[in-house]
Amino acid sequence: xxxxxxxxxxxxxxxxxxxxxxxxxxxxxxxxxxxxxxxxxxxxxxxxxxxxxxxxxxxxxxxxxxxxxxxxxxxxxxxxxxxxxxxxxxxxxxxxxxxxxxxxxxxxxxxxxxxxxxxxxxxxxxxxxxxxxxxxxxxxxxxxxxxxxxxxxxxxxxxxxxxxxxxxxxxxxxxxxxxxxxxxxxxxxxxxxxxxxxxxxxxxxxxxxxxxxxxxxxxxxxxxxxxxxxxxxxxxxxxxxxxxxxxxxxxxxxxxxxxxxxxxxxxxxxxxxxxxxxxxxxxxxxxxxxxxxxxxxxxxxxxxxxxxxxxxxxxxxxxxxxxxxxxxxxxxxxxxxxxxxxxxxxxxxxxxxxxxxxxxxxxxxxxxxxxxxxxxxxxxxxxxxxxxxxx
Numbered sequence: 001x002x003x004x005x006x007x008x009x010x011x012x013x014x015x016x017x018x019x020x021x022x023x024x025x026x027x028x029x030x031x032x033x034x035x036x037x038x039x040x041x042x043x044x045x046x047x048x049x050x051x052x053x054x055x056x057x058x059x060x061x062x063x064x065x066x067x068x069x070x071x072x073x074x075x076x077x078x079x080x081x082x083x084x085x086x087x088x089x090x091x092x093x094x095x096x097x098x099x100x101x102x103x104x105x106x107x108x109x110x111x112x113x114x115x116x117x118x119x120x121x122x123x124x125x126x127x128x129x130x131x132x133x134x135x136x137x138x139x140x141x142x143x144x145x146x147x148x149x150x151x152x153x154x155x156x157x158x159x160x161x162x163x164x165x166x167x168x169x170x171x172x173x174x175x176x177x178x179x180x181x182x183x184x185x186x187x188x189x190x191x192x193x194x195x196x197x198x199x200x201x202x203x204x205x206x207x208x209x210x211x212x213x214x215x216x217x218x219x220x221x222x223x224x225x226x227x228x229x230x231x232x233x234x235x236x237x238x239x240x241x242x243x244x245x246x247x248x249x250x251x252x253x254x255x256x257x258x259x260x261x262x263x264x265x266x267x268x269x270x271x272x273x274x275x276x277x278x279x280x281x282x283x284x285x286x287x288x289x290x291x292x293x294x295x296x297x298x299x300x301x302x303x304x305x306x307x308x309x310x311x312x313x314x315x316x317x318x319x320x321x322x323x324x325x326x327x328x329x330x331x332x333x334x335x336x337x338x339x340x341x342x343x344x345x346x347x348x349x350x351x352x353x354x355x356x357x358x359x360x361x362x363x364x365x366x367x368x369x370x371x372x373x374x375x376x377x378x379x380x381x382x383x384x385x386x387x388x389x390x391x
Contacts, residue, residue, distance in 0.1 A: 002043050002053060007093060016091040020099035022153070024130040024189030025056055026285035027103035033062035033282060034102070044130075047165050047186035047272070048359060050156045056188075062282030064254045100134060107138055110280045110288050111295045118143035120294065121179040123195075125170040127163025128153040129187030135287055147177055159186065164193040164273050164286075171199040181304045185286045190253070191273035192286035194293065196305040205235040206308045207289060208269035211277070212244050213310070214296045215267065220279070223265035226256050229353055230271050230366055238311035251355060253284050314349070315372035317379040319365040320357075321386045329389050330354060330363060338385050342367070342378045352378070 007017050020031060025042045032040030040058035057065045122144045126132040132151040140146050149169060150162035162169060164186040174182040174195050182195035194202040208225055215221035224245030231248060239246050247263065249255040256268035256276055268276040275289035297304060329335050339352055350369035357364050365382060369375045
């Protein structure tokens with residue numbers, strides 16, 4: 001329904017469309033550039049449930065539109081949808097039947113042709129989303145023994161208790177099947193969270209550390225790594241230890257991309273699993289990032305467990321406080337006082353980051369420090385305090 005409504009609006013303004021069906025967000029970025037289209041649009045709830053469906057838009061070079069362009073488009077939505085005095089020619093609707101095949105070939109070409117994954121048993125959790133028929137084919141074609149989960153999308157079950165934000169099911173399947181690793185994509189395929197053979201979660205911070213270290217070893221690292229204010233301090237210190245510069249941006253993959261371009265670097269990532277490898281793709285891509293990690297595992301003859309344990313993460317707890325009646329309590333005096341006391345209690349090399357979510361009506365709070373028991377204690381205090389003031 002959303003597709004038909006969106007296409008009607010575009011065609012009514014005299015612009016033609018190319019429909020590619022259910023496909024990951026990174027595939028739209030790739031196709032926009034390869035087909036020399038003026039823009040790319042994907043209908044997506046990203047990592048959220050279906051009722052958060054919206055649109056992501058890409059420039060013709062395959063990069064996400066910036067904040068300024070997004071605001072401009074949102075303001076234009078107030079204009080009339082159709083004005084017969086303005087439009088005299090309608091656009092044409094086309095369908096691309098081989099879009100999936102094109103994208104699959106693109107992903108495979110990001111690793112050497114002789115790479116064989118036959119030694120791996122991999123569990124794929126596709127979040128009942130757009131990678132459901134693409135990721136299994138790619139990894140099977142490369143020789144892996146593939147076990148799938150959440151590959152039956154019906155339009156309303158996307159990301160429901162599955163995918164990169166809900167890895168409990170995947171952890172169980174990896175251990176049950178004695179798999180080498182598990183891969184959890186989000187609904188639109190631009191995020192990846194991994195599970196090692198012991199059931200440990202490997203997040204975006206660890207993934208980009210592994211990739212950056214290998215790039216450095218292969219003399220392919222141009223500059224350093226761009227992360228966010230949420231990037232684990234253990235990873236930042238780990239990168240510094242091996243001589244890789246790090247720069248933090250605001251949370252959001254678009255800010256990472258912009259900073260990478262400004263610095264003329266190639267690597268960036270969010271802890272949540274957005275991995276940007278500009279030497280491979282113009283945007284974050286869960287499948288491509290997964291293939292790089294598997295290639296590194298083969299090249300070094302190391303398990304995901306061994307690779308991820310080369311860097312030690314600081315204990316970190318993330319809280320999502322959903323707002324009641326849109327009550328933004330960040331500036332509440334009692335809350336601010338608690339935060340200041342908590343920072344002092346946690347000591348040096350600790351952080352408490354607070355931000356309003358850009359996708360949900362909630363406040364996201366990150367507590368990080370060297371001592372897990374202290375971090376946990378502060379998390380409970382913050383939860384208790386916000387329960388009292390978030391009314």
